[in-house]
Amino acid sequence: MSKPRTRTWLKRFALASLALIVLGGGALFIGAAMVLRASLPRDSGEAVIAGLSAPAMVDRDRLGVVRIRGENFEDTARALGFVHAQDRFFQMDLMRRRAAGELSEMVGAATLDLDRSMRVHRFRHRAAIAFERMPDRHKALLEAYADGVNAGVADLRALPPEHLVLRARPAPWTPEDSLLVAYVMFDMLAGSEASDRRLGVMRAALPEELVDFLTPDTTRFDAPLIASANPHDYSPAPIPGPDIIDLRTIPEDNGADVQPDETPIDSLRGDLTFLPIPNPTGDIALGSNNWAVAGSRTPDGRAILANDMHLGITVPPVWHRAQLEWGDRFVAGVTLPGLPGVIVGANGHVAWGLTNTFIDVMDLVRIRVDPDNPDHYLTPDGPEPFTLHEETIRLQGGATETLTIRETRWGPVIDDDYLGAPLAMRWTAHDPEGFDIGLLDMMTAETIEDAVRIAADWRGPPQNVVIADDTGRIAWTVSGLIPIRNGVSGAAPEYWSEPDAGGEPVGWIGWLDESRRPAIIDPESGAIFTANNRTLPPLDALPLSTQWPIGTRASRIRDTLLASNAHTEADMLALQLDTRVELYDEYRDILLETIPVDDPEPLLIRLRELVEAWPGRADAADPGHRLLRDFRRTLHTELFSALTRACIELDPNFSFSWFGAEEPLRRILEERPDHMLPHGHESWPEFLRSLALDMAESIHQREGALDRPWGEANPARVRHPLSLAIPAAGRWLDMPETPQHGDIHAVRVATPGFGASQRMAVSPGREEEGILHIPAGQSGHFLSRHYSSSHADWLKGAPSGLLVNENVTSFRLTPAP
CATH class of the missing domain: 1.10.439.10 (Penicillin Amidohydrolase, domain 1)
Structure with a gap:
């Protein structure tokens, strides 16, 4: 738009x-x-x-x-x-x-681009x-x-x-x-459209070894709900050698674009709808939390469920x-x-909560237009005509625009890629079998088996559905229609017009059999937890998706739940408000190693003092957490912008992001190979000190000191969409801007415009508590x-x-x- x-x-x-x-x-x-x-x-x-x-x-x-x-x-x-x-x-x-x-009919041409993009889906x-x-x-x-x-x-x-x-x-x-x-x-x-496009550009522009390194499907932070005994589950790709890429030879280019790992949800397009919308700072996280403890982990044998769904x-x-x-x-x-x-709640018999699974149910298909007839496209069965649909968009005031939508056997043509080739979208939301309102049947579920069946049968965006019942039992399953693929990964745009080596069609060939749908009932541990992370062993998870948010929140939840057998609703709320962020421990250690206690630069000495005093939590009053976040983000941008420079040259709209990008970043910082040292720097200690000093000087110049509390840099900015255009309207329409605790890698996810859209903790049958x-x-x-x-x-x-x-x-x- x-x-x-x-x-x-x-x-x-x-x-x-x-x-x-x-x-x-x-x-x-x-x-x-x-x-x-x-x-x-x-x-x-x-x-x-x-x-x-x-x-x-x-x-x-x-x-x-x-x-x-x-x-x-x-x-x-x-x-x-x-x-x-x-x-x-x-x-x-x-x-x-x-x-x-149909927004333009009410508000005019301002929303015409958005209407065009949505009409494609009909x-x-x-x-x-x-x-x-x-x-x-x-x-x-x-x-x-x-x-x-x-x-x-x-x-x-x-x-x-x-x-x-x-x-x-x-x-x-x-x-x-x-x-x-x-x-x-x-x-x-x-939706995974932006992620698929991004990986397609990377595969076209970068050596395979570099793409594999930058886009891991497992990380050291993984905390699967169903663990595997295989010691090779975590198998990071090696750092590409200097024959593949050498950052010392790549001059700095301020035009490179890298998104921090607080990546906007690819399909998070909620302008003018009062749904989650991109924060003006661009600092949007991903995630939700849900978990449950069985009666074996409460003092009185009750099961308790907790859920906080993170949205705008x-x-x-x-x-x-x-x-x-x-x-x-x-x-x-x-x-x-x-x-x-x-949508989420309790009915006296069962309670249920949701988090997004990030199972991939949207693929982009590269279309080969028939060179002899542009009204046709190529398929494994020969050329087929595009099916045409005309949609009329009405604008405020009476004007109209006619939009012609081209449909293929795989789905509508949504756009062209960076080379100008048409892209069709194969998406379960387009399939009549892929959508219903079965989740609402949960309101009348009476047993945990009822609830698991309802969740498994529900067709909608795939969700982790965690359930507790009034007998002290707990369960988990995933919802939604899950495609089975042949000959394609679904992670990037691919051609589906040619059969595989055996002559079989490529693409989606059916749906995951219900006997293989992941589920757990009555886990031996007495605890279930999800936080958008990979929940299955890698070999089981790979057919479902190629990337998942890292498991920093999930591991914190898991460890807290397993540490006690006396949980209450108050304990569940306390965990939802937990601000411990272990991810930044490494960056604190790097800064303390980089800046000696006798460093001649006073600004760096002050930086060291604040970081050393950091309590390990994303607390609103602490300035050290803000500095660690800025340092990590600066490292992320500096290294990945150089590593993906060729992508920008191929597609000026490219912006690097990957859920597991923390893994290659850590690998580089741990091994510190000479060829991964950015251009113009003599050594890793010099590079890290220079980066810290540049960051500190920039903050000091902008704010006059390094002591700004984290909560002031990360306030709760809960705004009405209209006040984004007319700030004066915020006096009547917005909530007061207030410092807040939390971070994208804490259980308490909180950025200025993103966080817990609700927090719930409940034991079925004891809803009054x-x-x-x-x-x-x-x-x-x-x-x-x-x-x-x-x-x-x-x-x-x-x-x-x-x-x-x-x-x-x-x-x-x-x-x-």
Whole structure:
């Protein structure tokens, strides 16, 4: 998407919003205030929803968390739709529009590039197919929820402020719109497009030995859930010799681009949708944590589950808290506005949590256009015509644009590569078998076997699903449709138009058999843990993906869980807030080795003092942690920019990043071969000291000292998207910027705009002792008392209760006459 054009629209929107909020006097101000308050959610009285079988009650506690009591499951879905619409309808509207490529109809040409990129996937068409394929119980749930959403919008006395400013009249909500919201999450969590493109450039530009060294599929930091006894599981490639690459001969080039290892999620494209969006600093991490301990590791035999999903932290937040009750059942946890149920939570029998698996379910296919007919492409069976689809993009004001999409047997053509060759995308999200809302069945699971089966059957972005039950048992499995490949790795763009040596087709040849789906029930250790890391032995993991986030968080979680047999919910929250970062111990040691106590440079002496005093944690008050991070990042950039210089020359848009890049960096620093010494430096001690001094001088020149606390450099910056364009709007729309603890390699992941989108710790059957909090608040309306009511507990890590235990406000929903 064009950033200048986006900023133009954001400024126009924000200025208009500010005019409503702060400008004008007398009647104008009073009128604007009345209109804005007319769009606040209902908190008393009575409203009507068609289709209800009996009246339903909606209670809210002091934080605005809702408790919905309905006659049956569908009635609670109707009531949840009503509440979501009143609290978050603009967020929901943007999400469905983003998935469908329909933002420009509401906001104009600023989002045209984004709409074009999304229309290629034809998600509205796929949502209609997915709905028709669904079982009747899911159709009924989606239809009931849509009834509630439309009733909730109709009950508002004015549309949300954003719709008023944009003069947008939103279309009624449909069941397919809920599926579009789910597709947004699929797009965000299960994409590898940028990584595949990156590796393709590396393979074309660099010697094979160098590519293997820079892109390890195992590292010393791995902490698999299922370990192997094979001593060769960690088998790093050797450092390429000087005959392959010699950094002493590569002059410095400031044009090289290297991303730090806090790599943005490849498909993290959430502009204008209130979903996770790139932080203005570019400092975005990856990850989520979930774990469970069995009754053998608690004092009273209860199993406890903990989950904190790491996403962009925005206003309003991704999740909406709810407690649903019908008949003798209940479920409590976090919901996603736009979907009719609890995504992560507990129901008295089981509790479940999610982390992203990073299983590769998206491949890029290089297309050979038929040289004799450009309307055809080559396949193993000969030339085939492109299937053409015309999509009409409507713009605000009435203008339209027609987009022609070329489809192949493998998927739509999404773009050209750096050489101008077409790239098609093979992705499970495009497959009718690859998408459903089966996760919502978890709300009614009664046993751990039920829950494992539901998780394994769910088709969506592949997730680590960790489960605990009310008998003290725990389990883990992975969800999603997992492709089986022949003749291709899926890690980089490849041609699928020729058969393999045996004459068999290459590409995806089927799906992982359910008998081979990874799963654990009742582990002997009494503990299960995932943190986006590789969970399986290398030979089992390699068919699923070629890279995984390193296991620094997973190993810390594992070691903490196995160190005690008396865990409680409070202990789980304490682990979620843990800031120990062992990764930086090595960089502290390097700096202390590099800078002698009698170094003649005072700035380096001060640097040494601060680093030596570092407590080993990412604490907000400590300046040493910030300095270690900067030193490591500087090393990362200096070495990898030189090693990948040829990639920039081949593709100016190339930017090096790899989840396991810490491994080759450590190898170089440990062995320190002469040919890996960057150009212009005499020795490794001189290079490291020069790098430390340059870093210290740069910080001192910019800030006047080296003592800036880590929390000031890494504040919680929880912003409304509009304030990114108009900072003055942040006074009303943003959460206060606050120093925070945490780091991307700590269990407590925290960067200025990324971190724990929720934290939950719960024992099934003892939900009244459970803990749950989210950032910001329940409401997306800046005048609501619940716009920021949850933020303080989230920021401080206070143990907010999972359940609603006090009704501050209540209203009644009744069937239509």
